[in-house]
Amino acid sequence: MKVVVTGGGGFLGSHVCEALLLRGDTVWCLDNFSTGEPENVAHLCPNPRFRLLPGDVTAAVEIPGPVHAVAHLASPASPPDYHRLPLETLSVGSRGTENALRLALRHEARFVLASTSEVYGDPEIHPQPEEYWGHVNPVGPRSVYDEAKRYAEALSAAYRRSLDVDVGVMRIFNTYGPRMRPYDGRVVSTFIRQALSGGPLSIYGDGSQTRSFCYVSDLVRGILAMIDRRGLNGPINLGNPVEHTVRELADLVLGVTGSRSPIEYLPLPVDDPCRRRPVIERARQELGWAPVVPVEDGLRRTAAWFTDSSRAVLPNEPLQPVQGPGPTRVESLKA
Secondary structure, eight states, X not given: OEEEEETTTSHHHHHHHHHHHHTTOEEEEEEOOSSSOGGGTGGGTTSTTEEEEEOOTTSOOOOOSOOOEEEEOOSOOSHHXXXXXXXXXXXXXXXXXXXXXXXXXXXXXXXXXXXXXXXXXXXXXXXXXXXXXXXXXXXXXXXXXXXXXXXXXXXXXXXXXXXXXXXXXXXXXXXXXXXXXXXXXXXXXXXXXXXXXXXXXXXXXXXXXXXXXXXXXXXXXXXXXXXXXXXXXOOXXXXXXXXXXXXXXXXXXXXXXXXXOOEEEEOOXXXXXXXXXXXXXXXXXXXXXXXXXXXXXXXXXXXXXXXXXXXXXXXXXXXXXXXXXXXXXOOOOOO
């Protein structure tokens, strides 16, 4: 297939591009690198089936045909990013989603939307099935991301009903792995960076809030299955149903890194969800998908990548080596 991946230079998007190429597809990667990194896809550029298009999906998107699938992954996804880029986040969820939908419409292509567990907000139902409509503050500090994704889902559903676009919606839960940025503000990358530098691990609140952590290779399998499953509209939860408290995660990170970092407790941010765990029976039945990488193994692989990657070597914060496999360091994309 020929697949267009918006946000293909990001943490998740670059892994999707890589997996598509490995199975023989042609990939057109569109990214403005507002939060993605050219280094994430530098190793893919020599592949004749890969095309990098620096650009913004909120502008008109023209791709020469045929196009068989559009995977819309573009969006700031971590709190520091969407707080720094609030209008851009809303724009990519609205105008960007519509431009990607129009591209799929023109080519009669499969359209897959990367939505998020954030549409459930601070959930009153636990764990969260796809039928749950959520508990979201539409004007709170997290709303630019929550509401952008909720609108993107509504717009995708309208294109499906009104224009018969083959739409599939995925609700992605916490994902981690190589190519996360050390300062992206997500809890896994933050804990690993702090542990490797010897600084205190920052827990917001008392650490009893829960998350469900899915290793990136597991999630990518689910995304590719969703791309291939024409006619499946969703929404489909993609995430790990094994739930951990934030304090448990901190202890796991300390264990896999061998760090003696202390733990510090800070005030809980406004509207931070207290519990998060997906019901994935629909993904099991419709996609034959479930995660297989245990969180401890995934954390060890991620920590190994941080120590191997020059992107993670921070001023005045020497990193200690971690035992475990890590992908080969990629060189910067040359101008």
